[in-house]
Amino acid sequence: MGFEDNIRKIDPYIPGEQPKKKVIKLNTNECPYPPSPEVIRALREADWERLRLYPEPACDTLVDALADHYGLRREQVFAGVGSDDVLSMCFLTFFAGDRPILFPEITYSFYDVWAKVYGIPFETIELNEDLTLDPSGFKKPNGGVVIANPNAPTGVAESREVIEGIIEYNKDSVVIVDEAYIDFGGESVLPLIDRYPNLIVTRTMSKSRALAGMRIGYCFGDERLIKYLNDVKYSVNSYTMNMPALIAGAAAIRDTEYFRQTIEKIKKTREWTKERLREMGFTFNDSRTNFIFAKVPKGCNAKEIFEGLRSMGIYVRYFDKPKINDRMRISVGTDDEMNFLIGALKKLTRT
Numbered sequence: 381m382g383f384e385d386n387i388r389k390i391d392p393y394i395p396g397e398q399p400k401k402k403v404i405k406l407n408t409n410e411c412p413y414p415p416s417p418e419v420i421r422a423l424r425e426a427d428w429e430r431l432r433l434y435p436e437p438a439c440d441t442l443v444d445a446l447a448d449h450y451g452l453r454r455e456q457v458f459a460g461v462g463s464d465d466v467l468s469m470c471f472l473t474f475f476a477g478d479r480p481i482l483f484p485e486i487t488y489s490f491y492d493v494w495a496k497v498y499g500i501p502f503e504t505i506e507l508n509e510d511l512t513l514d515p516s517g518f519k520k521p522n523g524g525v526v527i528a529n530p531n532a533p534t535g536v537a538e539s540r541e542v543i544e545g546i547i548e549y550n551k552d553s554v555v556i557v558d559e560a561y562i563d564f565g566g567e568s569v570l571p572l573i574d575r576y577p578n579l580i581v582t583r584t585m586s587k588s589r590a591l592a593g594m595r596i597g598y599c600f601g602d603e604r605l606i607k608y609l610n611d612v613k614y615s616v617n618s619y620t621m622n623m624p625a626l627i628a629g630a631a632a633i634r635d636t637e638y639f640r641q642t643i644e645k646i647k648k649t650r651e652w653t654k655e656r657l658r659e660m661g662f663t664f665n666d667s668r669t670n671f672i673f674a675k676v677p678k679g680c681n682a683k684e685i686f687e688g689l690r691s692m693g694i695y696v697r698y699f700d701k702p703k704i705n706d707r708m709r710i711s712v713g714t715d716d717e718m719n720f721l722i723g724a725l726k727k728l729t730r731t
């Protein structure tokens with residue numbers, strides 16, 4: 381017996397690379413545009429001497445701004461250090477039973493890592509052949525349900541009806557709907573939170589609000605669920621979010637016009653890129669996110685193209701996993717970046 385026997389050992393989630401050198405970075409679904417100028421202004425005008433104090437434990441500045449923006453009560457809102465922190469707290473809080481929790485076999489690869497690290501039993505549900513969700517898989521006894529909608533890395537968005545059917549069936553479980561990419565398309569289930577006390581909707585400021593570097597995430601749910609979540613949070617770390625993040629998040633959520641313009645630009649570039657990829661023989665589901673999960677043309681090898689792009693200074697994401705190892709996940713960058721990508725792909729696929 382040695383100390384090694386008492387150590388929790390886990391295969392961690394592997395984040396996309398953050399290269400130091402200058403590359404075209406289309407591998408972690410960040411926003412290609414800067415955050416709102418209001419964010420920069422709020423940070424510049426902040427009273428930095430206050431950094432000597434602990435930040436607000438209840439994240440009031442941000443929670444109040446979010447409640448106000450979404451027309452909710454502050455008791456229905458929880459904020460954390462990116463939606464990874466929020467989701468991790470949700471797993472710890474809501475999935476303490478013995479029955480397995482359910483999530484799709486191809487989805488955000490952090491879900492099974494949290495389940496393993498917290499000792500939560502889980503079962504993955506097969507997607508349909510075309511990578512859409514099979515709702516019937518989620519209609520059996522379980523200890524909880526997690527669904528990313530739109531899903532990642534597939535980019536597929538399911539209708540509100542499909543997701544509501546799953547929430548409705550699972551009244552005895554907490555159902556988490558991870559809406560990290562909802563601002564780029566798809567139908568949110570947020571309007572349903574007053575109707576379903578078992579529903580949690582998570583969001584992030586890392587993508588559509590261009591604040592990945594600040595780490596800001598949040599979720600909405602019934603007051604009771606949010607209280608349970610806060611009880612667990614205060615049992616782990618009371619001061620999760622730092623002062624600059626609270627200020628930046630509140631300023632970002634208020635600037636609706638800048639947000640609208642950013643989303644429009646990204647969607648426009650996404651649709652342009654889809655057209656070019658289609659012309660070259662790539663195929664993909666109708667992505668509703670800020671990335672495209674593209675299957676390489678017949679006769680091409682996805683891993684080779686991924687490596688070819690990398691050697692040309694273009695970073696995309698490749699998952700060496702069954703069912704999806706013939707695809708690449710390409711984040712939507714600026715028009716110039718996507719132009720450059722298309723040129724490189726033409727060379728690599730010889731089209």
Ligand code: PMP
Pocket residue numbers: 461462463464465488528531532558560583584585586592596597
């Ligand atoms: N959910 C999904 C589906 C994601 O793709 C990501 C981004 N990696 C996250 C949650 C976490 O995002 P963040 O922690 O930056 O809010």
